[in-house]
Amino acid sequence: MIYTGIDALDGLLEGGIPDGSRVLFSIEPEADGQHFLISMLHTAVITGKKTLVIAPFTGKDAYYVDIATQSHYHLDCYDELISFLDQHDVEAITRQNPDRNACRAAWRDRIRSIVTEEEIDVVVVYLDVLSDYFEFAGAVSLFDDLGSDKPVTIAFEYFNLFGEEMLNSILRETPCDLVITLQSGAGVVSFFNYFTLHTVSWLPLPARSLPYIVTEGHIVPYIPKIVVTGPSNSGKTTFVKNISESGMSVDRLGVLGTPTTVALDIGHMASKGFDINIYGTPGQERFDPIVPQLARNAMGVILMVDVTHPDQMARALKLKTIVEGNAVVPLIVVANKADLEYSVTEEEIRTALEIGPGTPVFFISATDHRQCRAVIDSMVDQITRFEY
Amino acid sequence: MYSYQFGIPALDDQIGGLTSGANVLILAPPLSGAERIAYNLSFPSESEYSVLLSTDERASEILNFFKLNGTERRAIAIIDAITKSDLPNVPDTDRMKFIASPVDLTGISIKMSKMFSGIVDESLKTPKPGIFPPPIRFCVNSLSTFLMYRKLEVMYQFVHVISAKIKKNEWIGLYTLNNESFDARTVSVIKQLMNGVVEVREGTDSFELRVVGLGGRMTPWLPYSFDPNGKLVVEG
Numbered sequence: 221m222i223y224t225g226i227d228a229l230d231g232l233l234e235g236g237i238p239d240g241s242r243v244l245f246s247i248e249p250e251a252d253g254q255h256f257l258i259s260m261l262h263t264a265v266i267t268g269k270k271t272l273v274i275a276p277f278t279g280k281d282a283y284y285v286d287i288a289t290q291s292h293y294h295l296d297c298y299d300e301l302i303s304f305l306d307q308h309d310v311e312a313i314t315r316q317n318p319d320r321n322a323c324r325a326a327w328r329d330r331i332r333s334i335v336t337e338e339e340i341d342v343v344v345v346y347l348d349v350l351s352d353y354f355e356f357a358g359a360v361s362l363f364d365d366l367g368s369d370k371p372v373t374i375a376f377e378y379f380n381l382f383g384e385e386m387l388n389s390i391l392r393e394t395p396c397d398l399v400i401t402l403q404s405g406a407g408v409v410s411f412f413n414y415f416t417l418h419t420v421s422w423l424p425l426p427a428r429s430l431p432y433i434v435t436e437g438h439i440v441p442y443i444p445k446i447v448v449t450g451p452s453n454s455g456k457t458t459f460v461k462n463i464s465e466s467g468m469s470v471d472r473l474g475v476l477g478t479p480t481t482v483a484l485d486i487g488h489m490a491s492k493g494f495d496i497n498i499y500g501t502p503g504q505e506r507f508d509p510i511v512p513q514l515a516r517n518a519m520g521v522i523l524m525v526d527v528t529h530p531d532q533m534a535r536a537l538k539l540k541t542i543v544e545g546n547a548v549v550p551l552i553v554v555a556n557k558a559d560l561e562y563s564v565t566e567e568e569i570r571t572a573l574e575i576g577p578g579t580p581v582f583f584i585s586a587t588d589h590r591q592c593r594a595v596i597d598s599m600v601d602q603i604t605r606f607e608y
Numbered sequence: 609m610y611s612y613q614f615g616i617p618a619l620d621d622q623i624g625g626l627t628s629g630a631n632v633l634i635l636a637p638p639l640s641g642a643e644r645i646a647y648n649l650s651f652p653s654e655s656e657y658s659v660l661l662s663t664d665e666r667a668s669e670i671l672n673f674f675k676l677n678g679t680e681r682r683a684i685a686i687i688d689a690i691t692k693s694d695l696p697n698v699p700d701t702d703r704m705k706f707i708a709s710p711v712d713l714t715g716i717s718i719k720m721s722k723m724f725s726g727i728v729d730e731s732l733k734t735p736k737p738g739i740f741p742p743p744i745r746f747c748v749n750s751l752s753t754f755l756m757y758r759k760l761e762v763m764y765q766f767v768h769v770i771s772a773k774i775k776k777n778e779w780i781g782l783y784t785l786n787n788e789s790f791d792a793r794t795v796s797v798i799k800q801l802m803n804g805v806v807e808v809r810e811g812t813d814s815f816e817l818r819v820v821g822l823g824g825r826m827t828p829w830l831p832y833s834f835d836p837n838g839k840l841v842v843e844g
Contacts, residue, residue, distance in 0.1 A: 247714055249769045250721040254714060277715070278708030282696035286708070289699065307693070307709060349711055352759040379714040381765035408741045408777055409725040 222342060222373050224256065225263035227493030228430075228441040229415075232604055233398070238422055239341075240371025241397035242360075246380045246387055246418075250410040252434050253402030257377045258291055259439060261344045264373075265298040269341035272303045272334055276310040276349045291437030303338050305330070310349065324354060327362050335366045343374045351378065357394045387418075397421040403429075415441070428604055433495070442495035446599055447515045449539045450524030451532040452480065452503035455556040455586040459524065460485040460500040463592045469500070480504065484514055491593070492600045501543070505535075508542060515543040520550045520599045525569065527555045527562035527583070533572035540573060550602035551579050554595055558583035610739055612656070612780050614649055618842040622827045623819050628743070628778035630822065631771040633799060635787045636808035640815045641834060642784045643749045645806065647673060648840035649782050650747040652683045655738040657727050658745045661720065663689045663710040663753035671704075676837050682730075685723050687716060702726055711757045713766055720770075741777050746770070750784040751798060764797055771801045817842070 223236040230236050237243060243260075247253040264271050275283050283306065284296050295302065313330065317323035327350075334340065343363060350359035356378070363374045380387055380401070391399060399418035404410040416429040432441040448456045457469050457479070464487030474480030485500030499518070501511045515521070521543050525536045544551070555569060566581050575581075580598055584591035611625040626632065632649075636642035643665060651674070652658045658679070660670055667688035674684050685703045692698055692706040700706060703726075705719040724744070731742040748754075748770075754763050767783070774781040785798060799805065804821030809829070816829040830844040 249717045249766075252718055252721075254718065277712035279693060279696060282692050282708045285696045307711070346714075348713065349758070352762060377714070379717070381713075381762060381769060404721070406721075406773075409728050410721045411725075 222260065222269070223263045223267070225259035226256070226439045226441070229400075229439075229493070231492050232417065232425065233420065234423060237373060237398055239373055241373050241421075242363075242395075243373070243375040243398045244391075244396040244400070245375070245377045246399065246401045247377065248380050248383075248401065248403045250406055251402040251404040252410075252413050253415070254377070255291060255434055255437055255439050256400065256402065256415070257344060257346075257375055258287055258293065258437070260375055261342075262287075262291070262293040262295065264342040264344075265295065265301050268301065270301050270303075270339055271342045271344060272305070272331070272338070272340045274305045274310075274331075274343070274345045274350075276305075276307060277346060278307055280304045280306045293437070303334050303340065305334075314353075320353070324358070324362070331362060332367050335368050335372060339370075340368070340372060341370065343372060345374065345376045347376050347378045356390045360394050360396075391419070395419075395421075425605065430494075430604070440495050441493065442497075443519050443600070443603060444497055445518045446496060446498050446520045446522065446596075446603075447501060447518040447543060448485070448498060448522045448524060449501040449511065449515070449543050450503055450554075450556075451526065451529070451535040451539065453478070454503060454524045454526040454529075454532070454536075456500040456503060456524050457481050457485050459522075459554070459556070459586040459592055459595075460487040460498050462586060462589055463487060463489055463596055464498065465489050467498070482507070483510075489596070491596045494600055496596070496600070498596075501539075503535075503539070511539065511542050512545060515545070518543070518549060520552070520603050522552050522554055522595065522599060523573065524554045524556050524586075525573070526557050527564050528557050528560050530562075530564040530568070530572075533569070537573055550599065550606040551575065552595060552599055552602065553579060553581045554586075555581060555583045556586050559585040559588070610743055610778060612743065612745060613653060615651065615653070616648065616840055616842050618830060618844045619819070619827075622830075622844070623822055623825065626780050626822070628780065629775040630803045631774055631781040631783070631801060632804045632806060632822070633802045634782060634784045634806045634808070635795065636784065636806075636817075637788050637810065638786060640808045640810070642786070642808065644834055644838055645808070645817065645832075645840060646747050646749050646782050646784045647838075649806075650745040651677060652679060652745060655736050656743045656745060657683050657685065658747065659685045659687070659720070659723055659727070660747045660749065661687045661689070661716065662749050664749055666691050667704050667706070673838055677839055685727065687719055687723060689716065709757070710754050713758065713762070717766075717769075739778075741779075744777070744779040746774055746779055746781045748781070748783045750786065752784070752786040752789055755785075755790060755794065760794055760797060764801070767798065767801050 221236045245256045317326045401416045405412045414431040430441050467487035469485040470483035471479040471481045481502045487498040610628045613625040650658045667686040687705045689707040689710045692708045707715045808817045814831045816831045818829045819827045832842045
């Protein structure tokens with residue numbers, strides 16, 4: 221197993237990439253996506269895997285310096301584990317073999333001999349000029365049947381200037397076990413990046429796009445919005461406050477003598493390697509007009525009900541309708557205050573809220589941190605694996 | 609619509625500056641000073657920025673040239689694809705970024721994107737009078753070098769992505785190409801992405817240029833030279 225070094229991604233892949241897989245990172249213009257392959261390379265060497273790096277665009281020293289400044293990984297410390305074919309080697313091979321077929325054969329021999337002699341576990345390949353010389357399929361096939369006794373994992377980085385349709389047709393011809401595309405959302409300038417799990421051959425994962433930020437060379441996927449809604453006094457603010465590492469609540473003292481949310485609760489937290497923003501809506505009816513605004517573009521909805529107040533189920537159902545609008549997003553129902561005495565059953569809640577068997581219902585107390593975390597972890601699973 | 613002036617009277621008279629969103633190929637034989645023509649057309653006017661992608665000349669030399677001709681330091685940004693191969697440790701700054709070789713289109717794409725974001729961010733933080741996004745003159749010197757390293761299909765697509773971005777943001781793009789090193793097909797493929805061409809030929813006494821396209825016009829052949837600071841002087 222090889223880790224990608226990006227916690228959220230390793231989580232999605234159920235641990236990492238099986239040995240002997242063929243992996244493709246396809247970067248589209250402007251996407252800041254080179255750290256995916258670098259992170260994987262770094263994780264491979266720190267776990268003691270012998271690695272071959274083929275980087276036709278640069279020299280070895282410049283490559284190490286780039287990685288040290290961008291990602292703070294010092295690959296030179298692992299030099300004895302890394303074999304390198306850089307710009308000079310690539311130029312030499314091309315110069316000595318002007319004939320295309322001879323050049324191809326020379327490449328194959330060179331790769332095979334390094335992989336077998338150095339007992340390489342992982343090959344990291346920047347396809348750039350190789351795909352110019354031999355086309356994509358030809359370049360990838362240089363790594364077929366490397367003659368090694370053990371499975372060799374091969375990770376390619378490809379700069380995809382030709383768009384998604386072209387990529388799909390290339391992949392039909394030359395399938396890979398894991399394909400991750402990296403794209404950027406651009407207006408005047410590129411303002412956010414997202415990755416898509418295009419193919420995962422060993423898991424039944426749906427193709428899913430998730431945004432990520434690059435901080436100091438590290439990739440952190442994030443979930444921009446999860447909305448918590450439910451009737452007044454069902455415990456939304458307590459829930460958001462309890463799970464947040466930082467956050468705030470806009471509230472006023474209500475008629476019951478307890479604070480009631482009048483605008484929103486905002487919380488920020490991390491779960492399963494994702495950075496997450498959580499928005500709590502007000503529960504009172506007079507704020508209903510702002511709820512759709514708060515819920516707009518949410519990636520998941522947590523509907524909270526008070527088990528000691530089954531009379532509020534109709535109100536909860538109304539909020540569920542408002543929040544969902546026309547969008548289909550993952551939903552979790554939280555039956556709060558389960559530490560108090562109550563008589564309502566899960567079946568009654570499901571019927572009252574009109575939810576199917578695919579929607580989880582958690583009986584928790586929002587004052588218990590561990591139980592709240594379990595809800596968020598389940599939400600992340602729903603978001604990343606939910607079938608639309 | 610914003611118009612990019614050259615500050616070269618003969619050219620500004622003839623074509624009245626460059627309309628925003630234009631991509632122009634500078635098609636010139638060797639030794640004709642194509643890069644100097646490109647730099648001269650890329651000099652930023654008041655409130656403008658220049659972004660240069662260089663495969664042929666080091667960032668330090670380009671910077672000297674621009675400073676000599678009075679360009680403000682913050683108004684120029686350079687992506688240098690040659691220095692790093694000799695000096696692997698050269699650090700990136702806000703306005704200078706280094707790529708190991710012209711082969712690395714992925715790196716160039718990311719660093720260009722960061723450069724443009726940096727300039728746009730800065731113009732938001734310290735607003736100057738003028739338009740938004742801030743006008744940028746983008747210059748590639750030269751496509752010839754890229755075409756020696758990468759396939760024509762790949763370069764076509766790469767320039768296509770850049771020129772579309774230039775057009776969308778109402779910037780201008782200037783690209784040099786040596787017309788003697790490539791066949792007619794290569795030149796015509798690249799031309800498809802352009803709105804106009806500055807053609808250069810060897811005249812009787814000096815090199816001459818003319819501007820073709822850009823609103824369906826064609827200027828007469830205009831002899832040109834460079835003053836001691838490298839400033840373009842066009843007669844006519």
